[in-house]
Amino acid sequence: MLQPVDPGFGARPSANAAYKAGWAKWQRDPLQNACRAYCTSRQELNVLSSLHHPNVVSLIGVCPRPLALVVELAPLGALNHLLQNYRRSGARLHLTALQDTCAQVSKALEYLHQEHIIYRDLKCENVLAWRYPPPFSHLTD
Known part of the structure; x- marks a missing residue:
């Protein structure tokens, strides 16, 4: 990785800001970031299991190297891509399909x-679809 170069005296404020941000990243310990990612994955594993x-x-399983959680495969993928495809094709979704999706989420x-878990990342790309319509959706992430 290349080390950031000091823009020197009289440089634009944006160049100085970019240098400071780059230098801060350069000083980070990669082992610390790897440990943080590992701990986060372990927490997700404990919750999902x-x-x-x-x-x-x-949760289907865990791959130890590289560390990865294996979850169910959603044949239709994320809801945001599915809705974009509907919009592009001009197809109309029935109101009941949208209501069923909202009810499932x-x-x-x-x-x-009920399990005392606060889900803070609700968005269409974290809702996976198996069949649409009628919807059959699962929450992920």
Whole structure:
């Protein structure tokens, strides 16, 4: 990795700011970042392994090297891509399909809250679809 170069006296403020940001990244310990990522993955593993709900993605297994969590495969992928494809094709979604999707996401959130888990990353790209319509969605991430 290349080391950041000091822009010198009289440089523009944006150049100085970029240098300071680059220098701060240069000083970070890569081992510390790796440890943080490992700890985060372990926490997710502990949480996912204890969850069992039809609308929450199931943990299939763990790959130790590189560390990766293996979850169910959603044939249709993320809801945001699915909705973009509907929009591009001009196809109309029935209101009931949207309502069913919202209900399934709500049931997943309700289950997580009952398990004392606060889900802070709810967005379409974290909702996976198996069939659409009728929707069959699982929450992920």
